[in-house]
Amino acid sequence: xxxxxxxxxxxxxxxxxxxxxxxxxxxxxxxxxxxxxxxxxxxxxxxxxxxxxxxxxxxxxxxxxxxxxxxxxxxxxxxxxxxxxxxxxxxxxxxxxxxxxxxxxxxxxxxxxxxxxxxxxxxxxxxxxxxxxxxxxxxxxxxxxxxxxxxxxxxxxxxxxxxxxxx
Amino acid sequence: xxxxxxxxxxxxxxxxxxxxxxxxxxxxxxxxxxxxxxxxxxxxxxxxxxxxxxxxxxxxxxxxxxxxxxxxxxxxxxxxxxxxxxxxxxxxxxxxxxxxxxxxxxxxxxxxxxxxxxxxxxxxxxxxxxxxxxxxxxxxxxxxxxxxxxxxxxxxxxxxxxxxxxxxxxxxxxxxxxxxxxxxxxxxxxxxxxxxxxxxxxxxxxxxxxxxxxxxxxxxxxxxxxxxxxxxxxxxxxxxxxxxxxxxxxxxxxxxxxxxxxxxxxxxxxxxxxxxxxxxxxxxxxxxxxxxxxxxxxxxxxxxxxxxxxxxxxxxxxxxxxxxxxxxxxxxxxxxxxxxxxxxxxxxxxxxxxxxxxxxxxxxxxxxxxxxxxxxxxxxxxxxxxxxxxxxxxxxxxxxxxxxxxxxxxxxxxxxxxxxxxxxxxxxxxxxxxxxxxxxxxxxxxxxxxxxxxxxxxxxxxxxxxxxxxxxxxxxxxxxxxxxxxxxxxxxxxxxxxxxx
Numbered sequence: 132x133x134x135x136x137x138x139x140x141x142x143x144x145x146x147x148x149x150x151x152x153x154x155x156x157x158x159x160x161x162x163x164x165x166x167x168x169x170x171x172x173x174x175x176x177x178x179x180x181x182x183x184x185x186x187x188x189x190x191x192x193x194x195x196x197x198x199x200x201x202x203x204x205x206x207x208x209x210x211x212x213x214x215x216x217x218x219x220x221x222x223x224x225x226x227x228x229x230x231x232x233x234x235x236x237x238x239x240x241x242x243x244x245x246x247x248x249x250x251x252x253x254x255x256x257x258x259x260x261x262x263x264x265x266x267x268x269x270x271x272x273x274x275x276x277x278x279x280x281x282x283x284x285x286x287x288x289x290x291x292x293x294x295x296x297x298x
Numbered sequence: 299x300x301x302x303x304x305x306x307x308x309x310x311x312x313x314x315x316x317x318x319x320x321x322x323x324x325x326x327x328x329x330x331x332x333x334x335x336x337x338x339x340x341x342x343x344x345x346x347x348x349x350x351x352x353x354x355x356x357x358x359x360x361x362x363x364x365x366x367x368x369x370x371x372x373x374x375x376x377x378x379x380x381x382x383x384x385x386x387x388x389x390x391x392x393x394x395x396x397x398x399x400x401x402x403x404x405x406x407x408x409x410x411x412x413x414x415x416x417x418x419x420x421x422x423x424x425x426x427x428x429x430x431x432x433x434x435x436x437x438x439x440x441x442x443x444x445x446x447x448x449x450x451x452x453x454x455x456x457x458x459x460x461x462x463x464x465x466x467x468x469x470x471x472x473x474x475x476x477x478x479x480x481x482x483x484x485x486x487x488x489x490x491x492x493x494x495x496x497x498x499x500x501x502x503x504x505x506x507x508x509x510x511x512x513x514x515x516x517x518x519x520x521x522x523x524x525x526x527x528x529x530x531x532x533x534x535x536x537x538x539x540x541x542x543x544x545x546x547x548x549x550x551x552x553x554x555x556x557x558x559x560x561x562x563x564x565x566x567x568x569x570x571x572x573x574x575x576x577x578x579x580x581x582x583x584x585x586x587x588x589x590x591x592x593x594x595x596x597x598x599x600x601x602x603x604x605x606x607x608x609x610x611x612x613x614x615x616x617x618x619x620x621x622x623x624x625x626x627x628x629x630x631x632x633x634x635x636x637x638x639x640x641x642x643x644x645x646x647x648x649x650x651x652x653x654x655x656x657x658x659x660x661x662x663x664x665x666x667x668x669x670x671x672x673x674x675x676x677x678x679x680x681x682x683x684x685x686x687x688x689x690x691x692x693x694x695x696x697x698x699x700x701x702x703x704x705x706x707x708x709x710x711x712x713x714x715x716x717x718x719x720x721x722x723x724x725x726x727x728x729x730x731x732x733x734x735x736x737x738x739x740x741x742x743x744x745x746x747x748x749x750x751x752x753x754x755x756x757x758x759x760x761x762x763x764x765x766x767x768x769x770x771x772x773x774x775x776x777x778x779x780x781x782x783x784x785x786x787x788x789x790x791x792x793x794x795x796x797x798x799x
Binding site: 152153155156159160163167170171174175178179180181182183184185187188191192194195198199201202205222223225226227230231233234235237238239241242250253254257258260261262263264268269272273276279280284288289290292 | 521693711716720
């Protein structure tokens with residue numbers, strides 16, 4: 132990682148800690164639990180006999196918090212024991228960004244632009260997520276998939292998805 | 299004989315042209331995704347779940363079931379020929395299957411795997427037909443407290459038998475339960491965790507969650523890893539039939555694998571993967587040819603491949619009879635039922651006998667089709683292995699997108715699935731198994747409903763769960779499992795069971 136040189140020891144230690152899967156997983160569970168408790172703060176709890184809207188959600192959030200803390204502690208113990216951190220995984224920003232973006236674009240355009248154009252956009256943006264796809268290959272794949280999708284969903288199943296942009 | 303009457307009814311449903319076609323489609327898709335690494339039955343069934351909305355419920359279920367057990371057949375092909383598991387349930391098949399292939403016995407290994415799977419499929423179909431009705435009768439006598447306790451036991455067992463950290467798996471269940479709460483509270487009409495988004499008031503659809511977590515999450519995970527090289531050992535399979543010696547040694551292993559797989563499939567958390575790992579371990583420990591394991595022992599292919607098919611099919615028993623999903627695939631099947639407004643549970647057998655028995659009969663028909671699809675046509679599937687993942691994922695991406703859009707015809711569902719896709723990737727990176735989350739998600743609303751009902755029966759006294767003998771027994775079972783898994787001896791055994799190299 133490029134910025135590690137001038138970040139100093141404490142930050143390196145912090146990164147080491149966060150690199151542990153259990154530390155991150157524990158944090159994730161705790162954050163979700165606390166967020167759930169915060170969101171459900173106004174839900175009526177009721178009693179065991181007449182459970183309100185908030186009874187089960189709050190119960191679950193407390194249980195999740197109770198599970199997240201030991202997972203976090205487990206991870207911190209691993210750090211303390213000085214076990215070497217797991218090898219850093221390959222960077223995943225590219226697939227995360229482009230797979231997500233392609234879906235968001237598809238979702239936003241399918242109703243206005245229709246099946247054909249939104250699939251083109253989906254494949255076009257989605258193809259960036261992988262390395263090594265040539266433009267011509269992508270175009271061929273898109274054409275094939277559009278034909279396939281049209282055949283299965285419009286012709287075969289008769290779904291009422293617009294095929295072309297509605298003017 | 300009632301069994302034969304029932305099976306005759308089932309066959310009359312399963313043999314209609316439409317259902318035959320859907321069984322074949324399911325078997326073909328199952329084989330395809332089984333052969334292809336990088337996409338598994340959970341993601342596929344999730345993607346196709348919205349489509350079943352447009353089909354007859356029986357046809358839809360027949361197709362989805364075919365995908366699940368078809369994947370068990372297809373998974374062995376890749377394991378044997380490429381030394382990559384097409385499915386997690388064929389991980390152990392790689393060990394000896396690939397060695398057999400390198401010794402020029404690829405055909406024999408493929409045939410043993412397919413025939414073993416077929417035998418296991420036939421036996422487990424009969425097992426379902428025999429044991430499902432009495433279990434459904436037991437289920438019908440259950441009240442709200444019993445159901446709640448049964449779900450607790452089911453969820454705990456699912457975690458204990460799954461691999462990885464138990465603590466994290468339980469947390470994933472709770473996470474699933476919480477996601478299941480999003481939407482309108484059925485009892486009070488108030489909305490929960492909707493963030494003011496109107497589309498969320500109806501709750502999150504199981505297909506949206508599963509497509510995101512499994513379908514899209516897997517795409518991101520796979521793309522973030524360098525693509526594996528697929529070296530085929532034999533692109534031409536010359537001799538398909540095993541030798542007499544192979545047969546002699548494979549038969550008992552097939553029997554043992556089928557028996558073990560059938561039992562493990564019924565257990566919550568069981569199913570195909572656990573069955574194949576356990577069967578391989580059993581063979582290796584009990585075989586007279588123990589030294590040959592890892593060097594192309596035919597038992598090492600026969601046992602796990604029979605076991606994973608048996609386990610895949612018997613895991614339908616608790617889903618069909620009690621409405622309790624034992625694994626993520628069964629959770630999606632329950633989702634398919636609810637799409638059609640069918641309440642899963644013991645009443646399905648009496649209220650919809652045609653669907654119930656039709657699906658069981660279709661499993662046997664599907665297995666016959668699969669042997670044909672997998673043995674004579676093996677060459678075609680081998681060719682498909684040459685399609686690189688960078689093309690495959692574009693198709694998966696598209697089917698995920700359209701599938702999730704058709705769930706509710708709303709863009710919100712697509713955005714939500716994209717969010718769950720990133721979540722699925724994060725879970726995979728943090729080694730948090732997503733399968734328990736789907737179980738929790740599906741069981742969540744049912745659990746809350748039964749908890750509330752039980753509390754109303756008892757006027758708010760939680761002792762009701764302990765006062766009722768069946769409920770008490772189920773809860774003791776759940777507690778015993780928790781204690782067991784905490785014992786150090788069991789713990790190391792459990793880790794060992796999933797690390798077979």
